[in-house]
Amino acid sequence: MKILATFTDQDLGIQEASPNRESFRLREAARAVILTPENKVIVMQVKNHGFYKLPGGGFEHGESLEQALNREILEEAGAKIKVIEMIGAVHEYRDKPKLKQISYCFLARQVGELIESNFTEEEMNDGFVRQFLPLEKALNAVSKPILKKYGPRYMQLRDSLLLTQANKLIKNRPSLLAR
Amino acid sequence: MQKKALILVDLQNEFINKKSGYYLGDLKDLINRTNQLIELCRNQDYKIIFTQHVELNSEIEFKQGSSGVELISSLARHEDDVVIIKNKISPFYKTTLNKELKNISEIVIAGVLTNLCVRSLSQDAYDRDYEIKIIADCCQALDKKTHEFTLQDLKATREDIEIMDLKEFILQ
DSSP: OOEEEEEEGGGGTOSOOOSOGGGSEEEEEEEEEEEOTTSOEEEEEEGGGTEEEOSEEEOOTTOOHHHHHHHHHHHHHOOEEEEEEEEEEEEEEETTTTEEEEEEEEEEEEESOOOOOOOOHHHHHTTEEEEEEOHHHHHHHHHSSOOOSHHHHHHHHHHHHHHHHHHHHHHHOGGGSOO | OOOEEEEEEOOBGGGGOTTSTTOOOOOHHHHHHHHHHHHHHHHTTOEEEEEEEOBTTOSSTTBTTSGGGSBOTTSOOOTTSEEEEESSSSTTTTSSHHHHTTTOOEEEEEEEOIIIIIHHHHHHHHTTTOEEEEEEEEEEOSSHHHHHHHHHHHHHHOTTOEEEOHHHHHHO
16 A cells, blocks of 8 residues: 655654654554545544544454454444545654554445444543534644644644545545535 | 833744744744844833743643743843743743733733734733733734734724834834
8 A cells, every 4th residue: 555654753843753663563553534425524523632533543453454444433433334445554653652553544435324433431531522524624623723742643644644635536536426 | 120021922943843833934034023123122121021831731842841942042132031931821820920020011012923822911911001012023823814813803802002013113
């Protein structure tokens, strides 16, 4: 999968980025920009921390990319999906937790009826709420505020890039939208 | 005894760091004008005060101890200028600014961001009955529209606040 971007602490404006990044613990994750039948995007509002993110998350032991994607999206967004395009991979080297995260990202369409999200305890504590926003508004919601926390800033860099890419894909091929 | 003060709001490295969410672009012109303002006020025996923002629970911008919180080095500062470190938008909250402004009746304000800390200082000082002049072209926000709207709204809601460019201030 094409690497869209590699983010480091330098991209957060923190001057020092660790030189020993290849030794970081690896976390792989699957994420999706999901279009509903109304052509809205499903975003997760993290109420207690004042930001929005795209649904998705890390692989569990032994899972394939497809399994991780479908499970994470069903748990967080409560949606069954059909992938319509690959968006690309985003690499993050987070110095603080010494973590290398690779996110594999897709443009997908919701199929069938939505079900309730099945949030983890951590997500419930963070105040996760599922929202449906037009793509432009989703992009605004994800990129606008200047967040104070380290992890959310990485999510913001990544998810605003992913939504921008999804927007480009759709602009070039309007047939991707449901009619 | 000094009766007037010049307060320079949050002119810190964070705003000239290209990767920061608070990056304002090249501030050379703004700093040049601000230095002219500082020299002019210094010659007229104004008390010179710099505010410095430190965000206590931030892990990135304005983080305590980071280079981003330091004042921009090209400012015409003197050792005996006052520096007020603040943790909230208002420079009066849990700081010694009140004490520094004892006997002061007029405050001249410049700095960044127009709609955040400049506005907060202006309105909080207004409510403490100081005469206030804001030097518009020595202030900046993340975008021009916000800058202009903020000054327009301050003027519309607090008519005693004077808003002027550096040139007008020099000619006074």
